Amino acid sequence: MSMNLTMNLRTGRKWIWMAFALLLLVAPWVFPQSAALSILSQCGSMMILALSFNMLLGQTGMLSFGHAVYSGLAAFVAVHVMNRLAGGSPAMLLLVPLAGGCAGMLCGVVFGFVTTRKSGTALSMISLALVELVAAAALMFPGWFGGESGVSTDRVLGAPFFGIDFASQLQVYYLIAFWLFVSTAAMYGLTLTPLGRIANAVRDNPERAAFIGHDPRRVRYLMFILSAFFAGIGGALSAINFEIVSAENLSLLRSAQILLFTFIGGIGYFFGPMIGALVGVLFSALLSTYTRGWQLYLGLLFVIVVLFAPGGIAGVWMTAATTWRRLTVLRLRQLALPFLLRLAGLLLLAGGTVLLIEILYRRAAGI
Structure with a gap:
């Protein structure tokens, strides 16, 4: 039993590393x-x-x-x-x-x-x-x-x-x-x-x-x-x-950036910092072209992670995956409606917050 579990873990790791290498190879073609x-x-x-x-x-x-x-x-x-x-x-x-x-x-x-x-x-x-x-x-x-x-x-x-x-x-x-x-x-x-x-x-x-x-x-x-x-x-x-x-x-700002991205991704999981780095760079490179308040959004994301998801994005992902495997089909149907209602409420709250921030930024810039 223990030997089979070890072999399964090794096989799973090999597939993960192969998928990681393949992702790095094909990303430029996408x-x-x-x-x-x-x-x-x-x-x-x-x-x-x-x-x-x-x-x-x-x-x-x-x-x-x-x-x-x-x-x-x-x-x-x-x-x-x-x-x-x-x-x-x-x-x-x-x-x-x-x-x-x-x-x-x-x-x-x-x-x-x-x-x-x-x-x-x-x-x-x-x-x-x-x-x-x-x-x-x-x-x-x-x-x-x-x-x-x-x-x-x-x-x-x-x-x-x-x-x-x-x-x-x-x-x-x-x-x-x-x-x-x-x-x-x-x-x-x-x-x-x-x-x-x-x-x-x-x-x-x-x-x-x-x-x-x-x-x-x-x-x-x-x-x-x-x-x-x-x-x-x-x-x-x-x-x-x-x-x-x-x-x-060499600046403190650069050090703080590394710390921020690592914590957002999740310090309790090996792949967590990689997710945080991906999210952080996308915030810095893409979101900055659309709004001047991208640093504020990044700060809000950090506060939300610290308060509600101390395990970072990786922790949320692993918890959701574990919960999904344990739930039965009947239980999923029972939880679907409350989950969708909460998700809709969170999206409305996030949308209203973003709208308010953008209005304030535009007003301060005289646009």
């Missing part, structure tokens, strides 16, 4: 426009950042306000590496995210040593101080950080390599999709290792973890370093996609 490919590329790099942040918050219980430091510094390293590689083979661009990951890991070694000496609120305050410190220091060294205008680059390094030069957005998307799949698989594999299990124990009960012989600070430090490594990969991919990096990539 959305072939250049603007859509750019949004898909942003989603890919943000998914890596959200998953890496969840290694701290969801898996180890560390609330950091400075995650953008590691992705941002890695992005600067990636830009300078690309500028050094100008005229070389485009194949070298495949390794730039790895260079960004190593840069992020090195920053995690340095800053994590200070940050993880404490836990809880103290850790959060230290990370907040570090992000402000690094953001301020970026403007003091314009030779490396480029001042307020940032540092630009060109991802087309040299002559095409087997027809690939990364000049088209489609090629950039597949580069990001490749690293997204590899990074996601690596981070999921980490959750199955002894370190991943111990990190969960440190999150839930650090005293008990210490009692059985595991140093909670050491576990936090190791997870911090690994999280910074994957954040560096995400930052480097973002630099490749936009071909420019500025001090904004």
Whole structure:
């Protein structure tokens, strides 16, 4: 019985990973426009950042306000590496995210040593101080950080390599999709290792973890370093996609954005941050073209998730799926009408709220 259950779980996981890979492959053919490919590329790099942040918050219980430091510094390293590689083979661009990951890991070694000496609120305050410190220091060294205008680059390094030069957005998307799949698989594999299990124990009960012989600070430090490594990969991919990096990539606003997207998706589920990153990027890229109040809507969504769905979008989805499987056909018929009435009421309330917000924005703009 137990062996059959294990085999079923392994088979289910294989199908999920195959579906994920297939989705990454066919997405550009469903959305072939250049603007859509750019949004898909942003989603890919943000998914890596959200998953890496969840290694701290969801898996180890560390609330950091400075995650953008590691992705941002890695992005600067990636830009300078690309500028050094100008005229070389485009194949070298495949390794730039790895260079960004190593840069992020090195920053995690340095800053994590200070940050993880404490836990809880103290850790959060230290990370907040570090992000402000690094953001301020970026403007003091314009030779490396480029001042307020940032540092630009060109991802087309040299002559095409087997027809690939990364000049088209489609090629950039597949580069990001490749690293997204590899990074996601690596981070999921980490959750199955002894370190991943111990990190969960440190999150839930650090005293008990210490009692059985595991140093909670050491576990936090190791997870911090690994999280910074994957954040560096995400930052480097973002630099490749936009071909420019500025001090904004190191800002507290960027860190808050990563935290917001991760929590909206759901920190209790591995795929939750990926959903949050997708929703957040779509809010930022699409909704911002239709209304100036998109940040207000994103904030309202965050408040609603915190108050009514602390498990995030993934938690709501899993609860609904579990409930659906348990209900009988007769019970579904009995609950259908009350559910539809509540849904209609919520939609009317949401529509009225949006209408009121848009009227106020237009009135303030004099439209």
